[in-house]
Amino acid sequence: MEVDQVKRKFLKYVLGGSLTALAAMILYPIIAYLKPPKTKSAEVSSVKIGKVNEIPNDSSIMFRFGTKPGILVKTQSGEFRAFEATCTHLDCTVQFKQDIGVIWCACHNGKFDLNGRNISGPPPRPLTPYKVIIQGEDIFVSKIL
Ligand code: FES
Numbered sequence: 001m002e003v004d005q006v007k008r009k010f011l012k013y014v015l016g017g018s019l020t021a022l023a024a025m026i027l028y029p030i031i032a033y034l035k036p037p038k039t040k041s042a043e044v045s046s047v048k049i050g051k052v053n054e055i056p057n058d059s060s061i062m063f064r065f066g067t068k069p070g071i072l073v074k075t076q077s078g079e080f081r082a083f084e085a086t087c088t089h090l091d092c093t094v095q096f097k098q099d100i101g102v103i104w105c106a107c108h109n110g111k112f113d114l115n116g117r118n119i120s121g122p123p124p125r126p127l128t129p130y131k132v133i134i135q136g137e138d139i140f141v142s143k144i145l
Pocket of ligand 1: 087088089090091092105106107108109110121122123
C-alpha cells in the first residue's frame with residue numbers, strides 16, 4: 001500500500017513536469033514570434049541635406065532625419081527653415097505649398113507659416129524646428145537641444 005502511494009506521487013510529479021515542459025516548448029516560440037523585436041533606432045544628431053545652390057528660392061525639399069520625415073524650405077529671400085514634417089494634429093506629412101507660401105497638411109487642411117507656427121486648421125502646436133547649418137556649400141540640419 002505504502003509503496004503504491006509513493007509510486008503514484010512520483011508518477012504525478014514526472015507527468016506534471018513533462019506537461020509543463022511540453023507547454024513551455026510549444027508556447028515559447030509562439031510568444032517569441034508574436035512579440036515584436038526590439039530594434040534600436042539609430043540616434044541621429046545631424047543630417048546632410050544637399051547643396052545651397054541646388055535648391056531654388058521659394059521651394060522646398062523633403063529629407064529623412066533618423067526615422068522621421070523632415071522638410072527644408074528656402075524662402076523667397078533665400079533663408080533656410082527646416083522642420084520635422086509631421087503635422088502636430090494627427091501626424092500626417094506636411095508639404096510646402098508655394099502658391100500660398102505656407103506649409104500645408106493635406107489631411108485636414110492645416111496650415112503653418114514659414115516659421116512653423118500653426119496658423120489655421122486643426123493643428124494645435126507649431127512644427128518642431130530643426131537647426132539649419134550651412135558649411136561652405138553644404139546644408140546640414142540638426143536637432144535643437
Ligand atoms: S493631420 Fe494635419 S491637419 Fe490633421
